[in-house]
Amino acid sequence: RHKFWETQPVGQFRDAADSSLPDGAIEPPTPLSEVRADPYPLPAAFEWYTCDLDDDALLTDLYALLAHNYVEDDENMFRFNYSPAFLRWALRPPSFFRAWHIGVRARESKKLVAFISGVPARIRARDDVVRMAEINFLCVHKKLRSKRLAPVLIREVTRRVHQENIWQAAYTAGVVLPTPITTCRYWHRSLNPKKLIDVGFSRLGPRMTMSRTVRLYKLPEAPLTPGFRQMELRDVAAVTRLLRAYLAKFVVAPDFDEMDVEHWLLPREDVVDSYLVESPETHEVTDFCSFYTLPSSVLNNANYATLKAAYSYYNVSTKTPLQQLMNDALIVAKQKNYDVFNALDVMENESFLKELKFGPGDGQLHYYLYNYRIRNGIKPSELGLRND
Ligand code: YNC
Ligand code: MG
Structure with missing residues (x-):
């Protein structure tokens, strides 16, 4: 076949x-x-x-x-x-x-x-x-x-x-081939619900009005966690330490060094955004979150040509609860005018998706390895890999 x-x-x-x-x-x-x-x-x-x-x-x-x-x-x-x-x-x-x-x-x-x-x-x-x-x-x-x-x-x-x-x-790949090591689902968090509904990305929920929907997804104006700021070049060593320790928890994950972290995670406008929490007392970097920017063309819509989407990338929490950290990520994405924030159910993402009002999408993403067998595969939560 x-x-x-x-x-x-x-x-x-x-x-x-x-x-x-x-x-x-x-x-x-x-x-x-x-x-x-x-x-x-x-x-x-x-x-x-x-x-x-x-x-x-x-x-x-x-x-x-x-x-x-x-x-x-x-x-x-x-x-x-x-x-x-x-x-x-x-x-x-x-x-x-x-x-x-x-x-x-x-x-x-x-x-x-x-x-x-x-x-x-x-x-x-x-x-x-x-x-x-x-x-x-x-x-x-x-x-x-x-x-x-x-x-x-x-x-x-x-x-x-x-x-x-x-x-x-x-x-x-979105298609099933021999043989996925795991199959993940996309979840979507509306930031601009009115536009998402207008372009057919989402639908008004049962018994919901547009104004109730807009209120449901409303976010604070600015991040809430003290010490939450953009990652800078001087943070590469601290972020690498945090990320390496965190990724060690997963069965399949990248082995990042400082050069990889500088490339993949240092902010680049409209490509990748990274934030961290620097403790106001000790100046230690305790938490990290990031997303990349991948717009989609809206095909056949009279009002809109593109959707601005953020995709959850690598996130590490040691002091700030992951849910609070990701809420701050949603807030900065909203400030930057993204329409939707997407995440897969990989790593520890399941712990915040429902609470932060992500909804499950129909899209699945299958992960594969070539010339490497992992018997019985792994669960999405055992996967520490994000690449698109
Ligand atoms: C796919 N996405 O099953 P069989 S993802 C791999 N990945 O082969 P044809 C795919 N294989 O089943 P078309 C695939 N899609 O007969 C189809 N196939 O054994 C297989 N779409 O070829 C398919 N981009 O040329 C079948 O099909 C064979 O003309 C049929 O071309 C396919 O980047 C495609 O979705 C996907 O542009 C190019 O549909 C085309 O349909 C297209 O007759 C829209 O092909 C864009 C799209 C795919 C995104 C991606 C990851 C690709 C991974 C490739 C595999 C890498 C293996 C490791 C290599 C290095 C090894 C070392 C060391
Ligand atoms: Mg072909």
Whole structure:
């Protein structure tokens, strides 16, 4: 049924009941000399194109490919609209490989028609820290769908990852493939309920009026926790310590060092926002929260073209209760004019979702590892990984 995925070193549905299979790599690495040297063949009208994200023209083309052809909701009402600045951030972490930013162009017109990317990461599964590729932004132009181009893109990124002596990967998808390590649900917290209802993102609840709904979701003007402030460069060491100690609690989580924290968590306008609590007495950093910015295009609405969405990223509480910390995150997101704050039920998020008036969405996100088995999978609350 999965002509391509059945050939790949991933957990196969038929093996689910086999308890004799050990956790860890499914296949051993092959000698680098045996890694295929040439790119996989493409249909004759197309060519591979390694993308240079320093090139503003390329970045604009990539932005446009994704803005018109990337992920939509089930009802085709919204489509992710990753900003160019977000794409640069997501694709160029410490020690990134340019060869892993893989485009496909039409040979004649040079138009960018497909893309897939990887970035390097150290990911821990139980006590095994593994160098992996995080694969993201797989996209084939709408006019070229269902022609088996996706497997060619996946094989090609796999080849280029292997060339760096890396044999495992992590990725997420909205579709079910063999075999998720866990399946998470999106939850949504309305910040601008009137607009969300106008664009069809949410509906007026039973027996609710618009003004009661607006009142229900109202938030204070400013954060409530004393010492709550934006993260700065001087905080990188303290945030790294907090985050490392926290992520150690989860079964699968990134192994972040200070360079990773500086890249992934230092605030960048309209890309990632991070706040922390600095104790007014001891000046110790005790708590941390963050979200990234991913707008969605609103398809076919006369009044609005985009939804401004914040996505919960990494949050750590040691002194401030997590619920209070996240309430402050909602308050700053509201101050910054976001329409909705989204979170998955990963890490300890279940402890605040209902209390802070998040509602469950229909969207599911499946998490996968390539060439790494975790027997029986894990629960969303055992997952310390956020990558989109
Ligand atoms: C998907 N999202 O099952 P079988 S997520 C992986 N991830 O293969 P065709 C996918 N595989 O079942 P189309 C997939 N979606 O026959 C489909 N597939 O074995 C599989 N959408 O290929 C599918 N972006 O080319 C089937 O399908 C085969 O033309 C069919 O193209 C698919 O970035 C796609 O949702 C998704 O642009 C490109 O629909 C297209 O439909 C599209 O005939 C909108 O493909 C955007 C969208 C996906 C976002 C993402 C993560 C991707 C992970 C890829 C796997 C990485 C593996 C690890 C590699 C490194 C290894 C090392 C070391
Ligand atoms: Mg295709």
